[in-house]
Amino acid sequence: MRWLRRNALLLYAAVAVAYMLVPIFVIALFSFDQTSSNKLDYRWSGFTLDFWKDAFADEAVNEAMITSIQLAALSTIVATVLGTLMALALVRHKFRGRGVSNLLIVLPMATPEIVIGAALLSMFLIYGIGLGFTTLFIAHVMFSISFVVVVVRSRLIGFDRSLEEAAADLGARPLTTFRTITLPLLAPGILAAALLAFALSIDDFVISNINSGTTETFPLYIFGVSLRGIPVQVNVLATMLFLVAVVCIALVLWQQRQAERMAAVRPDPEPATTAPGGLVRAPAATR
Amino acid sequence: MRHRNPSTHSRGRAALMALLVLIFAVALAACGDDDNVGGGNESATQVAESGPVRGEITISNWPAYMDTGKDNTVNEFQNEKDVKVDYVEDVNDNAEFFGKLRPQLEQGESGGRSIFVVTDWMAKQMYDLGFLQELDHADLPTVFENLRPDLQSPSFDPERKFSVPWQTGLTGMMVNEQLAPDVRSVNDLFDPKYKGKVTMLSEMRDTVPLVMKADGVDVDEATKQDWLDAIDKLREAAESGQIRRFTGNDYNQDMTNENVVAAIGWSGDTSIIENEDVRWRMPTEGCIIWSDNMVIPKGAPNTAAALEWMNFVYEPEVQADIAEYVQYVTPVAGVDEVLRERDPALADNQLIFPDEEFTKDCSTQPDPPGSAEDRQEVTEAFQDVVTGRS
Amino acid sequence: MSALRRRLVPYGLLLPGTVWLLLFFAVPMYFMGEMALRSGSLDTGGFTFSWEWGNFDEALSGSEEQLLRSFVYAGLASLFALLIAYPLAYAIALRAGRWKLLLLFAVVAPFFTTYLIRTIAWKTILADASPAVDVLKFLQIVPEDGRVLATGGAVVAGLTYNFLPFMILPIYASLERMDVRLIESAKDLYASSAQAFWRVTLPISAPGIVAGVLLTFIPAVGDYVNALLLGGTGQTMVGNVIQSLYLQQRDYPEAAALSFVMMLAILAVVLVYLRLAGTGAFMGDEEESR
Numbered sequence: 001m002r003w004l005r006r007n008a009l010l011l012y013a014a015v016a017v018a019y020m021l022v023p024i025f026v027i028a029l030f031s032f033d034q035t036s037s038n039k040l041d042y043r044w045s046g047f048t049l050d051f052w053k054d055a056f057a058d059e060a061v062n063e064a065m066i067t068s069i070q071l072a073a074l075s076t077i078v079a080t081v082l083g084t085l086m087a088l089a090l091v092r093h094k095f096r097g098r099g100v101s102n103l104l105i106v107l108p109m110a111t112p113e114i115v116i117g118a119a120l121l122s123m124f125l126i127y128g129i130g131l132g133f134t135t136l137f138i139a140h141v142m143f144s145i146s147f148v149v150v151v152v153r154s155r156l157i158g159f160d161r162s163l164e165e166a167a168a169d170l171g172a173r174p175l176t177t178f179r180t181i182t183l184p185l186l187a188p189g190i191l192a193a194a195l196l197a198f199a200l201s202i203d204d205f206v207i208s209n210i211n212s213g214t215t216e217t218f219p220l221y222i223f224g225v226s227l228r229g230i231p232v233q234v235n236v237l238a239t240m241l242f243l244v245a246v247v248c249i250a251l252v253l254w255q256q257r258q259a260e261r262m263a264a265v266r267p268d269p270e271p272a273t274t275a276p277g278g279l280v281r282a283p284a285a286t287r
Numbered sequence: 288m289r290h291r292n293p294s295t296h297s298r299g300r301a302a303l304m305a306l307l308v309l310i311f312a313v314a315l316a317a318c319g320d321d322d323n324v325g326g327g328n329e330s331a332t333q334v335a336e337s338g339p340v341r342g343e344i345t346i347s348n349w350p351a352y353m354d355t356g357k358d359n360t361v362n363e364f365q366n367e368k369d370v371k372v373d374y375v376e377d378v379n380d381n382a383e384f385f386g387k388l389r390p391q392l393e394q395g396e397s398g399g400r401s402i403f404v405v406t407d408w409m410a411k412q413m414y415d416l417g418f419l420q421e422l423d424h425a426d427l428p429t430v431f432e433n434l435r436p437d438l439q440s441p442s443f444d445p446e447r448k449f450s451v452p453w454q455t456g457l458t459g460m461m462v463n464e465q466l467a468p469d470v471r472s473v474n475d476l477f478d479p480k481y482k483g484k485v486t487m488l489s490e491m492r493d494t495v496p497l498v499m500k501a502d503g504v505d506v507d508e509a510t511k512q513d514w515l516d517a518i519d520k521l522r523e524a525a526e527s528g529q530i531r532r533f534t535g536n537d538y539n540q541d542m543t544n545e546n547v548v549a550a551i552g553w554s555g556d557t558s559i560i561e562n563e564d565v566r567w568r569m570p571t572e573g574c575i576i577w578s579d580n581m582v583i584p585k586g587a588p589n590t591a592a593a594l595e596w597m598n599f600v601y602e603p604e605v606q607a608d609i610a611e612y613v614q615y616v617t618p619v620a621g622v623d624e625v626l627r628e629r630d631p632a633l634a635d636n637q638l639i640f641p642d643e644e645f646t647k648d649c650s651t652q653p654d655p656p657g658s659a660e661d662r663q664e665v666t667e668a669f670q671d672v673v674t675g676r677s
Numbered sequence: 678m679s680a681l682r683r684r685l686v687p688y689g690l691l692l693p694g695t696v697w698l699l700l701f702f703a704v705p706m707y708f709m710g711e712m713a714l715r716s717g718s719l720d721t722g723g724f725t726f727s728w729e730w731g732n733f734d735e736a737l738s739g740s741e742e743q744l745l746r747s748f749v750y751a752g753l754a755s756l757f758a759l760l761i762a763y764p765l766a767y768a769i770a771l772r773a774g775r776w777k778l779l780l781l782f783a784v785v786a787p788f789f790t791t792y793l794i795r796t797i798a799w800k801t802i803l804a805d806a807s808p809a810v811d812v813l814k815f816l817q818i819v820p821e822d823g824r825v826l827a828t829g830g831a832v833v834a835g836l837t838y839n840f841l842p843f844m845i846l847p848i849y850a851s852l853e854r855m856d857v858r859l860i861e862s863a864k865d866l867y868a869s870s871a872q873a874f875w876r877v878t879l880p881i882s883a884p885g886i887v888a889g890v891l892l893t894f895i896p897a898v899g900d901y902v903n904a905l906l907l908g909g910t911g912q913t914m915v916g917n918v919i920q921s922l923y924l925q926q927r928d929y930p931e932a933a934a935l936s937f938v939m940m941l942a943i944l945a946v947v948l949v950y951l952r953l954a955g956t957g958a959f960m961g962d963e964e965e966s967r
Binding site for chain 2: 718739740742743800801804805806807824826827906908909910911912913917918921922923924925926927928
Binding site: 009010012013016020021022023024026027081083086088090094101104105107108109111112113116118119120121123125138139141142146154202203204205206209210219223226234235238242244252253 | 684686687690694697698699701702703704708764765767768769778780782783784785786787788789790791792793795798799801838895896900902916919920923933936939940943947
């Protein structure tokens with residue numbers, strides 16, 4: 001009983017996480033369901049591996065998936081770069097126009113997707129710009145930048161600058177310091193931001209629906225076929241996407257553990273000291 | 288922790304910045320294009336050119352209108368004719384598809400598509416706005432040799448100048464015979480017994496004419512007021528919860544899971560619904576017949592190959608493959624003979640090869656009567672019901 | 678580096694991103710406003726700019742129900758998301774120890790499968806005759822002759838589910854940075870666990886809560902996919918109307934006008950909320966305390 005009380009919170013967490021995984025579980029489950037190429041029914045009709053073997057048999061699904069991945073990859077790269085630069089500027093420099101920049105970054109996150117999509121459409125229509133991959137790319141970068149800034153910024157805020165200061169003391173030029181110290185230490189944050197941007201892009205339906213013209217991304221394709229009957233390949237691919245995410249995350253975790261192990265090998269950092277300026281700093285290892 | 292204290296000084300600056308942005312935007316707008324967004328394409332209608340068949344084409348079609356697995360018709364075509372085909376299933380709704388493509392069509396481009404497949408009324412609208420190319424019958428020998436006689440001169444395109452049917456179909460009712468055995472007319476869908484277990488199509492030209500027919504109106508002679516009255520009837524049913532939702536093709540899932548026991552639906556969908564109790568029924572007052580047509584847009588690349596595709600799918604053997612998969616009404620004559628050898632049950636299926644007796648009370652899909660404004664009014668009224676606006 | 682160059686560095690860093698956002702967010706917003714003032718129709722010669730303020734009136738009249746419903750659903754979804762997410766975020770940030778990152782990613786990973794598929798999966802799970810609904814009926818949460826799909830409940834449940842990560846992550850971020858020793862100090866000063874929570878933990882996590890609620894509420898108001906898939910005719914939201922105006926009716930001016938009205942309504946609600954909750958929290962302009 002005491003164990004229950006003490007761990008109530010963790011148990012709750014486990015249940016909550018399980019709840020979040022329910023649809024994934026259902027999707028994965030039905031990717032093994034033996035049914036003619038449509039999965040609309042919650043009733044089970046037998047186990048089969050056929051659809052996993054023929055995962056890439058349906059060309060339409062594949063094309064849509066490839067388009068989505070290309071789009072997500074490109075927009076992630078651009079958004080991550082732009083967003084990281086902006087985060088650096090916002091956190092580390094004092095300058096005028098800060099408030100406006102903040103506003104500009106926060107506004108897209110605070111606007112419903114349908115409004116963003118509609119606004120973009122209005123602009124594209126008025127300029128007579130043809131809708132397609134390019135317009136999708138533009139839209140995806142746009143809504144991802146804000147999220148990248150927020151993630152990288154929060155990482156930057158907790159950043160221990162003593163290493164950079166040490167490098168500067170040793171005569172390294174700012175760019176070198178940035179390249180060899182800042183960037184690698186910032187990497188997990190940037191990676192997290194990139195993952196988020198990628199997920200947002202691959203997932204996007206509303207904005208893409210309005211601005212895609214005739215280009216089909218995975219979500220758009222699913223919307224189309226969901227109306228008549230989803231090919232089981234869709235379940236298979238969705239499960240695959242999930243597994244890829246899990247693998248990526250496992251890699252990040254593993255890399256984290258490696259880094260911690262390496263840190264543990266170094267000599268113990270100093271206990272809390274009074275640094276110049278009179279502030280008490282906790283030892284770096286507690287971060 | 289330092290707090291931000293927005294002083295009037297920096298607020299003023301923020302306002303200045305906002306003003307600058309606004310000026311910038313207006314300046315951009317000034318360099319922008321037309322004052323006028325929309326409107327049709329004014330250039331002369333051209334005839335699709337034929338020629339040597341090679342290269343590649345892109346075709347836009349509705350989902351599940353062709354087998355896209357291995358050994359499908361596209362692959363056959365690619366192998367036989369040495370043309371690469373990009374077959375895209377991105378037409379989910381006529382209006383939506385048109386809306387998405389419109390900006391490009393106005394510029395005289397087709398978004399890379401050589402063929403789209405759209406329903407009769409949409410094809411006509413596109414043609415009237417100048418977005419389609421005309422088809423020379425001399426280039427389509429197989430098509431016109433095999434096209435069913437009753438489809439040779441439909442009212443929306445009497446000379447078949449711009450459209451070639453891909454499949455035709457019947458709109459009637461999908462009924463779960465176990466749970467709703469006595470639903471025989473569209474009026475039965477309004478029976479309170481089935482409250483909340485009934486859906487109707489969001490395709491105005493299917494749902495409203497059926498409701499009018501059930502009330503004895505001749506849909507070919509209906510007035511705007513008849514349409515609006517039928518829409519009012521639908522509004523009441525929607526508001527009371529009688530109609531669960533207005534659906535596109537997604538009523539299939541609801542019927543499979545028995546969320547819905549009777550619906551307005553399309554004849555070819557029985558093969559998709561995985562519930563043996565569900566059958567398509569011909570309403571006592573008759574059904575609506577429609578066709579989805581292949582059209583060639585202005586600016587379509589490689590029209591020669593597109594025309595060849597049309598000829599190809601009109602060969603009875605090829606069409607038999609399509610008919611077998613899709614199970615809608617095929618527009619090609621002679622396919623029933625081919626299918627009879629493969630599967631006699633299919634050849635006798637009234638939903639694939641309906642005879643005249645079966646469809647005697649059916650009407651072709653009508654358009655709301657009157658001018659473009661009248662049509663807009665009826666469309667808006669219907670959409671308001673679908674989206675629940677009062 | 679010269680002083681001038683050093684002063685220009687932040688602007689240089691900001692430039693590409695800002696230009697992108699200006700060009701593809703700010704300017705389109707302006708154009709949407711411009712579109713809202715046009716009149717005409719696609720089939721009769723296109724849209725021309727004519728200061729047509731009537732569009733706003735037309736857009737509003739008849740959509741009040743959808744607007745109200747959107748705010749109610751979004752509000753409920755935010756509330757439920759908060760209730761579900763807070764303990765979860767707390768557990769991950771402060772109790773999970775070495776499982777922390779794993780749990781965190783377990784929370785985010787499902788959202789790599791597409792939004793649509795997840796929602797369609799819920800539609801399957803919550804089908805009228807499914808085992809899940811049978812259980813709910815047994816537990817008396819759903820009446821015997823009732824259903825889950827095509828009700829407000831299903832739409833709110835869908836919204837809650839789909840926006841959970843947006844609630845969890847900010848709360849987690851603010852809790853994670855909390856110094857646990859503060860709680861210990863509170864307890865040393867004879868505070869009970871509950872008091873320690875209310876007076877120490879909750880205020881510290883306030884910025885996260887505010888951010889989470891906003892990131893959930895705002896997109897939820899404009900969502901239409903949940904209503905489309907899980908709802909019925911009586912559950913349509915503003916997003917459905919806008920979507921229909923844009924894609925089916927192709928009445929761009931009215932659609933743009935309605936979008937603006939929706940945004941202004943959201944802005945009003947958000948301003949009131951921030952007033953109550955404290956603005957500094959949202960801008961989150963915490964600087965390193967050096």
